[in-house]
Amino acid sequence: MYDVQENLREVLDSLPAGVKLVAISKYHPNEYIEAAYAMGQRIFGESHEQELREKHTTLPQDIEWHFIGHLQTNKVKYIAPYVSMVEAVDSLKLLREIEKQAAKCGRVINVLLELHIAEEATKYGLTLDQCRELLAGGEWRQMSHVRICGLMMMASNVDDEQQIANEFDIAARFFDEVKAAYFADDDNFCERSWGMSDDYPIAVAHRSTMVRIGTRIFGPRVY
Numbered sequence: 684m685y686d687v688q689e690n691l692r693e694v695l696d697s698l699p700a701g702v703k704l705v706a707i708s709k710y711h712p713n714e715y716i717e718a719a720y721a722m723g724q725r726i727f728g729e730s731h732e733q734e735l736r737e738k739h740t741t742l743p744q745d746i747e748w749h750f751i752g753h754l755q756t757n758k759v760k761y762i763a764p765y766v767s768m769v770e771a772v773d774s775l776k777l778l779r780e781i782e783k784q785a786a787k788c789g790r791v792i793n794v795l796l797e798l799h800i801a802e803e804a805t806k807y808g809l810t811l812d813q814c815r816e817l818l819a820g821g822e823w824r825q826m827s828h829v830r831i832c833g834l835m836m837m838a839s840n841v842d843d844e845q846q847i848a849n850e851f852d853i854a855a856r857f858f859d860e861v862k863a864a865y866f867a868d869d870d871n872f873c874e875r876s877w878g879m880s881d882d883y884p885i886a887v888a889h890r891s892t893m894v895r896i897g898t899r900i901f902g903p904r905v906y
C-alpha cells in the first residue's frame with residue numbers, strides 16, 4: 684500500500700494549529716481510508732454520490748463525510764441523511780434542494796458557498812457578484828436546515844505561485860466582505876476551504892482554515 688500513514692503524518696505536521704484537514708479519498712479504496720482513520724483522521728472528502736454511498740455504508744459511522752464535488756440537485760436526497768458538509772454549493776437552486784432534503788431528514792446540513800475565482804472556464808462555482816447576489820437575496824435566511832459555514836474555492840491549476848496566491852487573497856478578502864455584511868454575529872460562518880496537494884502551503888499563508896488534500900496523502904488516483 685502507498686505510505687498513507689507516513690504521508691498523513693507529514694501533512695498533519697505541516698499544518699498550523701486550527702487548520703482542518705479534509706482527506707480527499709475519491710477513487711481510493713477503503714483500506715487507504717482505514718489506514719488514515721486508524722491514525723485518528725475523521726474528515727474525508729468525496730466527489731461522487733455513488734462512491735460516497737458505498738464508502739459511507741461500509742466504513743466507520745463516525746467518519747465526517749464532506750461532499751466536495753459538483754452536486755446535482757437530483758443527488759442531494761441520497762446524501763442528505765448522513766453527509767456532514769456540502770462544500771461546493773454553487774447555486775441557489777442547490778441550496779434550496781439541500782434545505783428541502785435536510786428538512787425531510789430532520790437535519791441541519793453544513794454548507795460552504797463555492798467561489799469561482801480561477802481563470803479556468805471548466806471550474807464550477809459562483810462569481811463574486813453571483814455570490815453577493817445570492818446573499819443579498821436573503822432567501823437563505825429562511826432556511827433553517829442549512830448552515831452556511833463559509834466559503835470554498837479552487838485556485839487555477841498553474842505553476843505561477845504568484846497567481847495562485849493572488850486568487851487565495853481575493854477569496855480571503857471576499858470572505859471578510861461577506862462576513863462583515865451578513866455573518867458578523869454568526870460564529871458558524873468561519874471556514875475558508877482552500878488548498879489542495881500542490882498549493883496548500885500557499886493557501887494556509889492566505890488564511891485557509893480547511894485544506895482538501897488527496898494525492899499528497901493517498902498517492903495518484905487510478906480512474
Ligand SMILES: *Cc1c(COP(=O)(O)O)cnc(C)c1O
Nearest residue numbers: 707751879880881895896897898
Ligand atoms: C480532488 C479534489 C481535491 C484534492 O486534490 P489533490 O490534488 O489530490 O490534493 C481537492 N478539492 C477538490 C474540489 C477536489 O475535487
